[in-house]
Amino acid sequence: MGYNPELVFSGNIDFRVRLIELGLFEYSKIKQKELPKSISLSLHLARTPITEDLKIQAEYLDKIEKVINTRDFSSIGLHLTGPRHLGIGQYGFSSHYLPTEEQENNAINFIFELQKKFKLPVWIENANFYSSNFNEIISEYASIEKITKITGCELIVDLSHIIISFANAKIPAAVAIKLINWSNVAEIHLSGVIKGTDGVLHDCHSAKVDTRVWDLFKQIYLLLPKNTFINLEHTDSALVKANVIDEDIARLYTIIDELQLPTHSHYDLNKYVTSHYMKLLKKWIPGLEEAFSEDNLDLQSEIQDWLNFCKYNNICLAIDEFELLLSEKNHVYFAPDHFLKYLKR
Ligand SMILES: [Fe+2]
Numbered sequence: 001m002g003y004n005p006e007l008v009f010s011g012n013i014d015f016r017v018r019l020i021e022l023g024l025f026e027y028s029k030i031k032q033k034e035l036p037k038s039i040s041l042s043l044h045l046a047r048t049p050i051t052e053d054l055k056i057q058a059e060y061l062d063k064i065e066k067v068i069n070t071r072d073f074s075s076i077g078l079h080l081t082g083p084r085h086l087g088i089g090q091y092g093f094s095s096h097y098l099p100t101e102e103q104e105n106n107a108i109n110f111i112f113e114l115q116k117k118f119k120l121p122v123w124i125e126n127a128n129f130y131s132s133n134f135n136e137i138i139s140e141y142a143s144i145e146k147i148t149k150i151t152g153c154e155l156i157v158d159l160s161h162i163i164i165s166f167a168n169a170k171i172p173a174a175v176a177i178k179l180i181n182w183s184n185v186a187e188i189h190l191s192g193v194i195k196g197t198d199g200v201l202h203d204c205h206s207a208k209v210d211t212r213v214w215d216l217f218k219q220i221y222l223l224l225p226k227n228t229f230i231n232l233e234h235t236d237s238a239l240v241k242a243n244v245i246d247e248d249i250a251r252l253y254t255i256i257d258e259l260q261l262p263t264h265s266h267y268d269l270n271k272y273v274t275s276h277y278m279k280l281l282k283k284w285i286p287g288l289e290e291a292f293s294e295d296n297l298d299l300q301s302e303i304q305d306w307l308n309f310c311k312y313n314n315i316c317l318a319i320d321e322f323e324l325l326l327s328e329k330n331h332v333y334f335a336p337d338h339f340l341k342y343l344k345r
Contacts (some may be wrong), residue, residue, distance in 0.1 A: 002191075002205060004245070006237035008033060010043050010233040014249055019187075019229050021077060024067060029070075039075035042187075043120075046127070047094060050110045051103035052083050057110050061117055062253050072120050077187070078114075079127035080107060080144060096128055098136065098302055099143035111151040123186045124148065129203060131169040141179040148184055155180070158189035159220075160233075163212045182223035185213035190217060190248075191233040206236035208244045214255065221259050270307070278336070280319065284336035308343045 003022035007013050008030060021042040022030060022118060049056045082095035089095030097103070114122050126144060131137050148155060157180060166173040192207025209232065230248065230252060234245045282289050292299040310317060317335040318324055324334060
């Protein structure tokens with residue numbers, strides 16, 4: 001889960017929570033707090049000089065080193081963003097990442113330095129919201145893939161960011177399924193989505209998980225490695241009082257349980273098989289239908305019984321005689337021959 005002060009300080013955290021993700025400010029608040037031993041912390045850095053020049057990066061990393069105790073964390077998560085002074089980044093928001101060779105190399109350097117300094121697994125998160133077109137989206141995800149390959153870091157895939165960024169670029173979110181290496185995912189983020197007055201979608205950590213986000217989650221869940229962290233980014237204390245967190249946790253487990261059931265076909269093919277054999281047997285055995293009606297017998301239910309008999313006795317039927325092989329003569333039969341044998345029995 002995302003850091004939620006109400007839950008952390010009331011100690012009322014769901015027993016299934018294994019990870020709390022938090023930034024430097026939240027870390028300074030939580031430092032003295034005893035958390036259950038089953039919960040680890042992930043340092044989450046949303047706004048860093050990840051794509052900026054190496055001198056700035058070194059200064060930033062030195063500063064972090066002074067305020068954190070590495071042993072408090074099990075991993076570090078980073079947003080892949082553009083330089084902080086660009087776009088709305090200038091106002092303290094998240095900068096859009098438009099990969100250039102230089103920014104990509106800076107990001108690779110930053111991750112290497114983090115790995116070296118803190119000796120923790122580093123994860124990077126897709127953090128663009130306001131993509132203008134499909135090319136921007138493709139280049140963002142291609143760059144993420146390249147950076148992870150070179151640095152060996154894993155992925156945080158924020159499904160809400162996908163819903164928002166793809167909707168803003170007018171691209172179906174399902175396309176993302178093909179752009180991401182799901183086997184390299186360490187964590188999934190789920191959160192709310194809000195629509196601005198101008199129709200643009202934005203991220204929202206103070207609302208329940210959006211229906212479109214759940215839908216995408218259902219599509220990708222089985223592609224994820226076992227033990228992937230599923231993070232409900234509910235960081236607003238008011239959500240605890242409104243029971244939104246409990247409801248979303250319940251929904252998450254219902255979805256996971258449903259997805260883990262063995263898949264059952266929603267087609268009932270028995271009816272099709274029986275009616276097809278009705279036609280074939282009438283053609284193969286002249287006078288069959290008449291013989292049954294003379295004796296007041298129901299041909300259809302007889303065929304059903306015969307097919308059930310075959311099923312429970314592991315008998316395989318062939319519609320084409322050429323399919324019969326000597327080595328299979330004890331369990332593969334030409335269908336009309338076997339039906340007549342069954343009737344005589
Ligand atoms: Fe996120």
